[in-house]
Amino acid sequence: MATPVPVGANLVIEATDFPQLLAAVDRLGYQMVGPTLRDGHLIYGDLTGVADLPAGWTDEQEAGAFRLKRRDDQALFGYGVGQQSWKQFLFPPHHLLWRAARRGDDFQMIPPAEAVPRYAFIGVRSCDLHAMAVQDRVFLQGRHVDPVYQVRREQAFILAVNCGGQGCGTCFCVSMGTGPRATFGFDLALTEVLPEGKHYFLVEVGTDRGAGVLQAVPQRAAGAAEIAAAASVVAATAANLGRQLDTQGVKELLYRSYEHPRWDEVAARCLNCGNCTWVCPTCFCHTIEDVTDLTGMVAERWRRQDVCFTVDYSYLHGGSIRPSPRSRYRQWLTHKLATWFDQFGCSGCVGCGRCITWCPVGIDITEEIRAIRETEASLKETEHGDL
Amino acid sequence: MPPKGKPKLSVWKFASCDGCQLSLLDCEDELLAVTGELELAYFVEASRAMAKGPYDLTLVDGSITTTHDAELIHKVRRASKYLVAIGTCACSGGIQALRNFKDVHDFITAVYAHPEYISTLAQSTPLSAHVKVDYQLNGCPINKHQLLELISAYLAGRTPQITPHSVCLQCKLKGNICVQVLGTPCLGPVTHGGCGAVCPTYHRGCYGCYGPKETANTSSLAAWFSRRLGLSEDSLVRAFRTFYANAPEFRRESEAHEK
Numbered sequence A: 001m002a003t004p005v006p007v008g009a010n011l012v013i014e015a016t017d018f019p020q021l022l023a024a025v026d027r028l029g030y031q032m033v034g035p036t037l038r039d040g041h042l043i044y045g046d047l048t049g050v051a052d053l054p055a056g057w058t059d060e061q062e063a064g065a066f067r068l069k070r071r072d073d074q075a076l077f078g079y080g081v082g083q084q085s086w087k088q089f090l091f092p093p094h095h096l097l098w099r100a101a102r103r104g105d106d107f108q109m110i111p112p113a114e115a116v117p118r119y120a121f122i123g124v125r126s127c128d129l130h131a132m133a134v135q136d137r138v139f140l141q142g143r144h145v146d147p148v149y150q151v152r153r154e155q156a157f158i159l160a161v162n163c164g165g166q167g168c169g170t171c172f173c174v175s176m177g178t179g180p181r182a183t184f185g186f187d188l189a190l191t192e193v194l195p196e197g198k199h200y201f202l203v204e205v206g207t208d209r210g211a212g213v214l215q216a217v218p219q220r221a222a223g224a225a226e227i228a229a230a231a232s233v234v235a236a237t238a239a240n241l242g243r244q245l246d247t248q249g250v251k252e253l254l255y256r257s258y259e260h261p262r263w264d265e266v267a268a269r270c271l272n273c274g275n276c277t278w279v280c281p282t283c284f285c286h287t288i289e290d291v292t293d294l295t296g297m298v299a300e301r302w303r304r305q306d307v308c309f310t311v312d313y314s315y316l317h318g319g320s321i322r323p324s325p326r327s328r329y330r331q332w333l334t335h336k337l338a339t340w341f342d343q344f345g346c347s348g349c350v351g352c353g354r355c356i357t358w359c360p361v362g363i364d365i366t367e368e369i370r371a372i373r374e375t376e377a378s379l380k381e382t383e384h385g386d387l
Numbered sequence B: 001m002p003p004k005g006k007p008k009l010s011v012w013k014f015a016s017c018d019g020c021q022l023s024l025l026d027c028e029d030e031l032l033a034v035t036g037e038l039e040l041a042y043f044v045e046a047s048r049a050m051a052k053g054p055y056d057l058t059l060v061d062g063s064i065t066t067t068h069d070a071e072l073i074h075k076v077r078r079a080s081k082y083l084v085a086i087g088t089c090a091c092s093g094g095i096q097a098l099r100n101f102k103d104v105h106d107f108i109t110a111v112y113a114h115p116e117y118i119s120t121l122a123q124s125t126p127l128s129a130h131v132k133v134d135y136q137l138n139g140c141p142i143n144k145h146q147l148l149e150l151i152s153a154y155l156a157g158r159t160p161q162i163t164p165h166s167v168c169l170q171c172k173l174k175g176n177i178c179v180q181v182l183g184t185p186c187l188g189p190v191t192h193g194g195c196g197a198v199c200p201t202y203h204r205g206c207y208g209c210y211g212p213k214e215t216a217n218t219s220s221l222a223a224w225f226s227r228r229l230g231l232s233e234d235s236l237v238r239a240f241r242t243f244y245a246n247a248p249e250f251r252r253e254s255e256a257h258e259k
């Protein structure tokens, strides 16, 4: 067997040999999940091998609109991020915490006998690596460590993919400093390169575990031209993103803007359906639900993902502190781009664009910030001088 | 709180298709447990026993459409400690509330050979327009899991885990890809969840059969349907005027698009 390649090395794997890479991951006993088509829709689901990837597909994304389209090549990763994210695996949206059974006057705890999946995430984009790092701060780095998240996260093998310039109609990772090139948090990172007639992957080794997987896969050291070709794929992506967000002083801007009239304008459009937070890869809110069965012999405690768009979400004794849709949208946006910094020391938004694409009425976080920023000055000059 | 001993259950039907109370019989696997915990005191679909009140738990399906209904519902209320309206008819007037938008006598004369035998009210109204309702379980028909949750919660004296979220929550929990974003108009974002997102799961837009959710912003959704998804004003009227035509939010929206 070849000596392991060092971390940081750049290698080339031909597309024809790529199936062996996934086979090598599979042999290590991971449950491989990644982009695949179900009923013609792009999801993250179980993969058995390369044949399950959406080869030859790309997508078009706009605010409130998503469409899959055929490509004229067989690129394996030629689309952007879809509605789903890796959050659904690391932070299961509906999770049984425990069950208890009545025994006479006493009760007995029955911990859920679950086999925790050991995931291999195939095709993780840079924005989503950043999103995982954000959720790490929430679930792992505070005073309380979340065991459900922790075990899934620590075991996961990560095969990242640098974005190839498709399906980025609503992305703004460059503005957020989160992409499109994966720079940390992966075992292996790929750039898919399809120049005239060729099809190969430039592979960057992120960990020894990643290097170990490569031992079973035909590969060679990358030449300067191949490294440059891969870099130009990423550079082209960065130059073609559909959205930008000016982050300069955005936290202070939002803190100054609690009474900005834009909140009324967006509240008139917002459905307070919560889709933006369901699809957000960093939103972490959840609630606890206790249920009993008909006989009162068994009780269960469930954790369910929750969103700040319901009246109930902010219900304290006697009432909700955010009864208006205006206050709820403002909470969402302000948490993402302002209070998150104070709470976790980073942005709560990674610029993946999911909340823009998957809002059923196309509300666009970048447009809302722009509107607030652009009108702030004029508001100051008019009768709203003390806003 | 339920009483000591077996609480007495009564089930009543007003103007409805009966589907909601049949949801209880549809609980096949759990039905024995239900009858183990509750005495079926009055449930003509299920049992010949017709015990008199008072009843501890009363489920009522159907809307109020006749003077007889309007009197009977008060008697049911007086005999019931905890009264639950089940289904769209009891909660908002049902499909038969389409009459509320027209003159009911036009229908009667068009439909019946002997209109003089028909005695009905001009409007179909929910129970809450007549009596105090302790809980509303929405849906057309109601979801049996929600019904069982409601009964289990009642028996345990706890709050039922029936959330106020839009249908979108259930889509997301199921892993559905949003049909509206793929181009099919969907009432899910303004509709009370509870069905398990049945229609979007089969790639159809939600028809709104669980009624408006809290703070439903129907006008924004209608504007998107029309501007981005090409629905005509007529289609907008029909979209909001089906199962929950009489619910104030949907009613206002359908009327706003009527010429």
Ligand code: SF4
Binding pocket: A269, A270, A271, A272, A273, A274, A275, A276, A277, A309, A358, A359, A360, A361, A362, A363
């Ligand atoms: S911004 Fe869009 S997705 Fe988010 S709650 Fe409002 S309508 Fe729903």
Ligand code: SF4
Binding pocket: A277, A282, A283, A284, A285, A306, A307, A308, A331, A332, A333, A335, A336
């Ligand atoms: S934006 Fe809302 S749902 Fe998301 S983390 Fe913040 S409070 Fe929670």
Ligand code: SF4
Binding pocket: A275, A360, B167, B168, B169, B171, B172, B176, B177, B178, B179, B180, B181, B186, B187, B188, B189, B197, B200, B205, B206
């Ligand atoms: S398909 Fe309909 S119900 Fe489901 S998430 Fe989309 S808008 Fe909401």
